[in-house]
Amino acid sequence: MTYLTAPGLPEDAIRARARDGSAAVFPPLDSYGTAVFGGTREQGDEIDALRLAPPVFMPGRLAQLIELGREPLYSDVRLTTGLGGFDAPLPVYVSALGSTRVAGTGLALSRQAGRLGIPMVIGENVAPMNGFRSSGDDHRKGLLERILAYCEELPDGVGGLCVQQSTEDADSEVWNHVYSDSAVSGLLASGRLGFEMKVGQGAKPGLGGLTMVSEAVAADLEGQYAVERLTDGGAVLRCSSPGTFTDEIFRRQIQLMRNNYPRARCWVKLFPGRDVGHAADIAWDSGAHAVTVDGAEGGTGWAPTGFLGHVGLPLAECLRRVVPAGRTLLASGRVWDGIRAVKLLALGARAVGLGRAALVAADEDPVHGLERLLDAMALEMRMAVSSLGRYAADETGPEDLWRPES
Helix, strand or coil, rough: CCCCCCCCCCHHHHHHHHHCCCCHHCCCHHHCCCCCCCCCCCCHHHHHHHEEEECCCCCCHHHHHHHHHCCCCHHHHCCCCCCCCHHHHHHHEEECCCCHHHHHHHHHHHHHHHCHHHHHHHCCCCCHCCHHHHHHHHCCCCCHHHHHHHHHHHCCEECCEEECCCHHHCCCHHHHHHHHHHHHHHHCCCCCCEEEECCCCCCCCCCCEEECCCCHHHHHHCEEEEEEEECCCCCCCEECCCCCCCHHHHHHHHHHHHHHCCCCEEEECCCCCHHHHHHHHHHCCCCCCCEECCCCCCCCCCCHHHHHCCCCCCHHHHHHHCCCCCCCEEECCCCCCCCCHHHHHCCCCCCECCCCCHHHHHHHHHCCHHHHHHHHHHHHHHHHHHHCCCCCCHHHHHHHCCCCCC
16 A cells, blocks of 8 residues: 655656566557557656757767677666765665655665665754654654665665755764764775765755654754644644855865765755856865755655745756766756656766655565666666667767757
């Protein structure tokens, strides 16, 4: 029995992939031999409107032919990627999941992401809301439980885990607790622990985390969080601080991260602000191993509906304003399939983040849903990259895209 919905995403298609894996990349198998298919174009954002544009002449394919001594196949495409100090089998990571109820599949996702060797981010406010070590109920597992679930499945040499810290997390000294806990010593020793400074997220730029809590919980949180009683006697809105940043504060905080936690990777997550390119340059120049840009299409467990439709730059515009110049740029926002992922790689991203799609997949099948979704994505990515005459995911570029006329 599922309970999770994802308005704005092709939820049925994601659930089909979580059930059927690579078979769901194609039309229904029972239509083979009885149906003919043609080009389609779905409504969506600017990235959806882009088309991958293979060339007729492919010198890269000839080079691969010479190297292999045979005609190259899509299965020869290399998807292994280094991102933000971690190694991954494909250019995908699991985006931050915080303390809201929809993150109740967090343990299932942790286990599957760990088993796959996919980097994963644990979102803000998990420790202040659910505890560092406490078990809680099925939807409120503590921070350490999520970390251990990932580590117990993680193969050697791949993956990595990042822990976000908000203002309230900093008050709880979350990074200090994680960095010094024996449970993560293996991640530290292998260079697979990271910390992510969350400046904001795409669905609610300029705001902190928002969660609905009971009146009893709200009474305990007042003074630590802002709370807003939206109805008489009903659930209460808990509001995190978004933090305050200037150029100098931002720079100093990253430098402090590098100084205080020298063995941890440093990630920075930016919301789709108009100065996102300037902020990304400061982050990289200050020593960040990776910068994540979360476009306005990014997901959230709770936000004002006006923000969802009218606040923040679309991901495509963010990527126009950010110039990675060889540095690690991560992109998130409505990613669920391999074609959108390849488009984002061609626009400059090193890897893409799965948020809502990962939650839906794990909701469909808590044991294998994410694995099957990523099997389908990997097949699509290999086929798409190969069609461009490329044989590594990081070889794509803007010349591989066609933009329709406005």
